[in-house]
Amino acid sequence: MRYLPDGVQMRSADTYTIEELGVPSIVLMERAALKVVEAMHEREIDTARTLVVCGSGNNGGDGFAVARLLAEEGMHVEVLFAGKETSLSRECAIQKKIAERMGIKIFTEIPQKEYTVIIDAVFGVGLSREITGRYCDIIRWMNGQDCRKAAVDIPSGVCARTGQILGTAFCADLTVSMACVKAGCELFPGKKCAGETVAVPIGISPDFFRSDPEVCFTYDRADIPALLPPRKADSHKGSYGRVLMITGSRGMAGACYLSARAAYAVGAGLVQVYTAEENRMVIQQLLPEAIVSCYRGYDPEQLSALLRWADTVCIGCGLGTTGASEDILLHTLREADTPCIIDADGLNILSRHMEALKKSSVPLILTPHMKEMSRLTGRSVAELAESRLDLVRKFTEEYPVVCVLKDSRTAAAMKGRHTFLNLAGNSAMAKAGSGDVLAGVITGLSAQGMELFESACLGVFLHACGGDEARGKKGAYSVLAGDLIAGIEAVLRKQDRGEE
CATH class of the missing domain: 3.40.50.10260 (YjeF N-terminal domain)
Known part of the structure; x- marks a missing residue:
């Protein structure tokens, strides 16, 4: 660093x-x-x-x-x-x-x-x-x-x-x-x-x-091997965490797939997708490695059982902002006792319930882009762009979370820690689904036992390096979100530390 x-x-x-x-x-x-x-x-x-x-x-x-x-x-x-x-x-x-x-x-x-x-x-x-x-x-x-x-x-x-x-x-x-x-x-x-x-x-x-925690830091590719969670010779799928992906309202199967696939790509052992019933067949075909559980509405007993099963939860990718989605998010904030990554629609719902964020005892990572951060803070995008490091630090002093503020220069902040500023990545990554991949990457790292802040920083950096790999292969215009996952896999292959 x-x-x-x-x-x-x-x-x-x-x-x-x-x-x-x-x-x-x-x-x-x-x-x-x-x-x-x-x-x-x-x-x-x-x-x-x-x-x-x-x-x-x-x-x-x-x-x-x-x-x-x-x-x-x-x-x-x-x-x-x-x-x-x-x-x-x-x-x-x-x-x-x-x-x-x-x-x-x-x-x-x-x-x-x-x-x-x-x-x-x-x-x-x-x-x-x-x-x-x-x-x-x-x-x-x-x-x-x-x-x-x-x-x-x-x-x-x-x-x-x-x-x-x-x-x-x-x-x-x-x-x-x-x-x-x-x-x-x-x-x-x-x-x-x-x-x-x-x-x-x-x-x-x-x-x-x-x-001085006010000084920000960044990573270079040479840092990756020392940052990755270890892979032990004597291990099984349970050794690398159980991920629950609460994602994808009707017609948003892509968000389910991208986030779950990304979690697997960075080493998570087992991923269960909790999604709308209409998405079941698509997910089972695209990602047979995942467990698929489905809902037709808010089912508190089913959701509580799934939360007890999980080591790490990711909620929000393509979730929608309906009443059922709102109930699912608030239930998760009340009852989860494992790390939770909140993205996309989860953040839009959360912006209407900021008091729940202060009350929640769940270890949280929020991954807003600039417009979502604007909703969370009440500040304009222009204000955020002008003083992003100061404002993201201030947000984490007010709320007990790790905040990943996504932009061309993504920052990750936590109270009492040096703020991470990502310098990798490129404009080819500005495509639909890119945020779903990032949420999955951070979740997959967290599931393997990494501390929240470390998983957020490394997740952002791996995601960006994957984007650089993808641009090198497909150019600046033709990269899709799925190509980012392939790029991340290429980065990890190059940086493989070997079995311990």
Whole structure:
């Protein structure tokens, strides 16, 4: 795993490194500049004619140091100083003075020249105000130049916490981030400005963030083997959990199939589908491995017996929002004593009974997309998109649940835990049934004994990696929800830990 701090969190780590560990700020700046130059060379960015655009703060100091290092390599380097002399930080003033003594050309007016690369070192992670005036003019000019573009730590104008654009923002091909990629570089729309993101070590340890649950984290594929529940040689189907899928009103057999099939695909031992009678034949034909139980309406005795049987419950995929569906959901919230994943129509029903969510003692994972989250919280989709990490954390502080907020950047949150931000996946996954597959994946992992939060995070990541596999096989347009399951199976096959 790796951390994705925001600007405030990163400044705390920086301060700790300087004041507690005793690493001088100028040393960190030198290391940052070295790593920026190294990253550009690794990607074969032509630095023969370089313009570095520097502000007055330490981000600008990094930029002046980059200019000096490139000049030492024999490159033609110039610096556009966009800041103010009266606002220079101590370290930036030192780096600017060195550059001047080396004879590097430094000017304050927008040049009428062509460059092979422009490097943005105007604002760092601390920017919180909208960019206006001369700064805005300079950044827009930078964006308009026909050359490669690189940003130091974060593109100027991108909010390090939310990814929102503060008036205007530099559009980089490459962002070289110090110690950790910042959350704002991975959240949209900031991601579109950050381009390729790479974290480089400069002496600030990412372990600093371990004790701060406000810092979010992400997974890479190399993490998967250690995260998967083990498969033991001496085991049977009961060893890997009994899943109850309360899914599928009349005509919604597809949601039943996709969620149940996905639970099996990630290793669940036994899946029982509880669905409308009209779906029986379809499910038995599509998924003969599943037990099929059916209802014609709300049957409390039958439902109670099924809940006692299950190790994990998934409710809501294609369930509908009729009176019977509402009774089934509320009954489940009252009587289940095993983990329960609530998705789709289950969430729409739940939004009318939020008091039941506070009263329920059932371990819960909610998997809303943005519109469903809007119903649960009363906030608009636009509000959620602008501050998703803050709002999903706030929701889990108010309600005792794990919340998986689905979007192009899905987040999973639980009170007292680091929030997970998923960076895998792609637009090919934006198809009907994709959410049913995710609900099944999380349920299947939970059934194997994983803790709720861990099953939610790994489920989101596996689902997204499966989407990347599916896109690689079928392209961006033709992926269907069933292809995601095949993609997940391919990921697990590649990452198989073997029997223990």
